[in-house]
Amino acid sequence: xTAEPNPEPVPTRAxxxxxxxxxxxxxxxxxxxxxxGWRPAWSKATPRPRYRVVIVGGGGHGLATAYYLASEYGIxxxxxxxxxxxxxxxxxxxxTIIRSNYFLPDNIRFxxxxxxxxxxxxxxxxxxxxxxxxxTLNLFHTEAQRDLFTRRANLMRLLGVDAVPVTREAVxxxxxxxxxxxxxxxxxxxxxxxxxxxxxxxxxAWGYARAACQAGVDIIEHCExxxxxxxxxxVTGVDTTRGLIEADTICLAxxxxxxxxxxxxxxxxxxxxxxxxxxxxxxxxxxxxVVVTYGAGHFYISQSDKGGxxxxxxxxxYNTYGQRGTLPIAExxxxxxxxxxxxxxxxxxxxxxxxxxxMSMDGSPIIxxxxxxxxxxxxxxCYGGFKAIPAGGMCTAHLIARDAPHPVxxxxxxxxxxxxxxxDERGAGPFPYAH
Amino acid sequence: xxxxxxxxxGERDETEFRYRGDASQSRxxxxxxxxxxxxxxxxRKNPRGWHLEWWLHVGGCRALLKLVRHTVTHEIRxxxxxxxxxxxxxxxxx
Numbered sequence: 064x065t066a067e068p069n070p071e072p073v074p075t076r077a078x079x080x081x082x083x084x085x086x087x088x089x090x091x092x093x094x095x096x097x098x099x100g101w102r103p104a105w106s107k108a109t110p111r112p113r114y115r116v117v118i119v120g121g122g123g124h125g126l127a128t129a130y131y132l133a134s135e136y137g138i139x140x141x142x143x144x145x146x147x148x149x150x151x152x153x154x155x156x157x158x159t160i161i162r163s164n165y166f167l168p169d170n171i172r173f174x175x176x177x178x179x180x181x182x183x184x185x186x187x188x189x190x191x192x193x194x195x196x197x198x199t200l201n202l203f204h205t206e207a208q209r210d211l212f213t214r215r216a217n218l219m220r221l222l223g224v225d226a227v228p229v230t231r232e233a234v235x236x237x238x239x240x241x242x243x244x245x246x247x248x249x250x251x252x253x254x255x256x257x258x259x260x261x262x263x264x265x266x267x268a269w270g271y272a273r274a275a276c277q278a279g280v281d282i283i284e285h286c287e288x289x290x291x292x293x294x295x296x297x298v299t300g301v302d303t304t305r306g307l308i309e310a311d312t313i314c315l316a317x318x319x320x321x322x323x324x325x326x327x328x329x330x331x332x333x334x335x336x337x338x339x340x341x342x343x344x345x346x347x348x349x350x351x352x353v354v355v356t357y358g359a360g361h362f363y364i365s366q367s368d369k370g371g372x373x374x375x376x377x378x379x380x381y382n383t384y385g386q387r388g389t390l391p392i393a394e395x396x397x398x399x400x401x402x403x404x405x406x407x408x409x410x411x412x413x414x415x416x417x418x419x420x421x422m423s424m425d426g427s428p429i430i431x432x433x434x435x436x437x438x439x440x441x442x443x444x445c446y447g448g449f450k451a452i453p454a455g456g457m458c459t460a461h462l463i464a465r466d467a468p469h470p471v472x473x474x475x476x477x478x479x480x481x482x483x484x485x486x487d488e489r490g491a492g493p494f495p496y497a498h
Numbered sequence: 499x500x501x502x503x504x505x506x507x508g509e510r511d512e513t514e515f516r517y518r519g520d521a522s523q524s525r526x527x528x529x530x531x532x533x534x535x536x537x538x539x540x541x542r543k544n545p546r547g548w549h550l551e552w553w554l555h556v557g558g559c560r561a562l563l564k565l566v567r568h569t570v571t572h573e574i575r576x577x578x579x580x581x582x583x584x585x586x587x588x589x590x591x592x
Contacts, residue, residue, distance in 0.1 A: 322544035333540040481536040
């Protein structure tokens with residue numbers, strides 16, 4: 064990947080206040096100067112009437128797409144429109160896990176590309192996103208599940224991705240909290256992806272917003288898209304709460320609401336919207352230094368640097384745009400937590416919240432052109448969008464800039480459904496609530 | 499917790515039921531062509547508002563029910579049998 068010269072003149076605009084470069088030296092200098100030299104990490108832009116590219120959605124994928132468009136592909140005439148403030152959508156509502164332990168080779172390649180971008184992200188953005196490759200441990204509880212996980216690990220290793228078998232005894236050494244011998248679902252072992260881990264999610268939003276702004280992108284907050292302008296063939300602009308904004312290309316990165324935005328352009332997508340809940344416990348001393356997933360249910364847990372246990376489970380299971388979640392799943396998640404780690408029984412849950420997401424018809428994401436020219440879709444992330452932010456942004460930027468899919472994301476095309484080439488990791492069929 | 503008033507069993511917790519998706523999709527004629535079948539299998543209106551949907555009372559009478567439910571407020575306006583063809587309310591949910 065080499066940066067190429069900007070093919071267009073950068074339009075003149077109001078001087079952008081720079082937040083400068085962050086470093087240990089700067090920290091020291093600002094500390095001695097009474098912390099008066101810090102500037103906002105990104106500027107609050109006012110919309111101009113026309114851009115080359117308008118990205119709807121200032122979440123992880125939207126900001127990353129804007130950043131890579133400007134820094135990697137030389138397209139700086141870009142606006143990111145965000146309905147609320149930056150960081151309050153799904154990019155700030157997830158359980159912060161990164162990993163690439165997938166089953167389908169095309170998906171393994173895509174998510175491992177993302178993991179490689181995570182590994183270099185902090186240096187590239189000049190922002191501490193707290194990438195912590197503490198390892199992701201998937202436990203198995205039956206012999207059939209061991210065979211399935213072994214097959215997945217072998218597929219990963221064939222593609223050069225790390226997957227390490229972990230014995231029962233080693234699981235206990237790695238995670239002393241786990242009850243190996245619970246009567247119903249004894250732990251037989253696990254697979255560890257040492258390069259998996261967690262990233263500070265808010266810092267990802269802030270880091271990409273700052274870097275995109277420094278690269279020349281307009282980040283426009285409190286600007287909700289209310290309509291889509293198009294002629295017979297292609298999109299021409301968006302109506303917003305801050306007026307009409309015209310664009311050559313419009314990219315939707317609004318997972319959870321993709322169907323709503325696509326409907327404004329007259330499209331129906333292979334997506335349902337569902338809510339996924341997440342939970343954080345009170346802060347406790349360090350007890351868990353890997354990410355653990357429970358194989359006998361749908362449950363995953365890690366410990367944040369503040370000490371809170373961050374965990375979650377399955378989606379609530381029926382169409383909803385309510386960003387809250389309901390109690391039956393909260394109860395199920397608590398049962399799974401206590402079955403796997405009985406020692407957690409008396410830990411108090413501090414916070415619970417929900418985020419709405421695009422559940423696609425095959426459980427895999429969509430980065431694609433659409434039947435409407437100039438309209439690009441980044442969506443369908445199901446509950447795995449966070450880990451894919453760097454690759455999703457890079458591949459969406461590539462699609463916009465080069466008018467052709469990025470090599471690692473060509474399989475995520477919208478046309479795969481009609482063509483019968485669905486990417487069904489779990490073999491669950493065209494039922495979004497089952498993925 | 500949703501409380502669903504099954505026409506046969508009375509009002510029960512949502513945990514007795516299993517969600518079966520959008521009930522507004524209808525199977526195209528056999529000769530409708532690939533695009534129509536692809537849309538039937540994969541495309542969903544996914545409304546933010548009133549939604550016609552299938553729920554299977556798997557922990558009760560095992561009947562397949564049709565519901566009109568709001569996807570933001572979760573209010574259930576109507577429950578009926580699979581054969582019923584209710585119209586969706588025009589006003590917003592509670």
